[in-house]
Amino acid sequence: NVPLKELLKEIMLNMWTKAEKKNIKLILESDENPIVFGDANRLKQVFLNLVDNAIKFSEEHSIIQIVLNCYPEQVEVEVQDVGLGISEEHLNRVRDRFFQVNPLNGGTGLGLAISQQLVEQHQGTMVIESELGKGTIVTVMLPLSNENDNIIYQSVL
Ligand code: ATP
Numbered sequence: 546n547v548p549l550k551e552l553l554k555e556i557m558l559n560m561w562t563k564a565e566k567k568n569i570k571l572i573l574e575s576d577e578n579p580i581v582f583g584d585a586n587r588l589k590q591v592f593l594n595l596v597d598n599a600i601k602f603s604e605e606h607s608i609i610q611i612v613l614n615c616y617p618e619q620v621e622v623e624v625q626d627v628g629l630g631i632s633e634e635h636l637n638r639v640r641d642r643f644f645q646v647n648p649l650n651g652g653t654g655l656g657l658a659i660s661q662q663l664v665e666q667h668q669g670t671m672v673i674e675s676e677l678g679k680g681t682i683v684t685v686m687l688p689l690s691n692e693n694d695n696i697i698y699q700s701v702l
């Protein structure tokens with residue numbers, strides 16, 4: 546079981562240098578620290594991949610926001626960038642193994658395929674919304690652990 550806000554903070558620290566090289570600002574927005582089911586290292590891999598993409602496909606001086614929202618039975622993490630975006634014709638292929646819009650950008654085209662698989666292994670879903678030239682939002686939904694019961698109870702009181 547994984548405290549998600551702490552995990553996302555770690556992601557921020559891990560990606561800081563990479564973002565700084567492009568003068569990109571990383572912002573984490575979250576009021577709560579929900580606990581989700583699963584394996585911390587695998588979930589870390591998911592969000593490292595998503596933030597890595599956001600940095601890679603954004604211009605210098607850009608902003609990337611990681612937003613954590615809690616719902617009664619699940620949590621939602623959005624990784625938002627205002628970068629290159631993805632065209633409609635490519636959008637449904639970006640999770641295919643080895644697919645890259647432009648292979649000259651480096652990498653192997655496996656990041657999203659792996660993330661998708663890891664999220665599914667956690668009984669979660671991953672939705673990608675994007676507009677060419679405007680940016681991309683990747684939303685990961687994960688089920689809450691029942692360890693949260695006392696936390697929710699406290700907030701009701
Ligand atoms: P790797 O992750 O293996 O280093 P990669 O980043 O190219 O390589 P994926 O993470 O699987 O591979 O992404 C596949 C493709 O989807 C990318 O090459 C890029 O064309 C597109 N893509 C992914 N995320 C974004 C994003 N945030 N903005 C714009 N395009 C994206």
Ligand code: MG
Nearest residue numbers: 594598656657
């Ligand atoms: Mg990638």
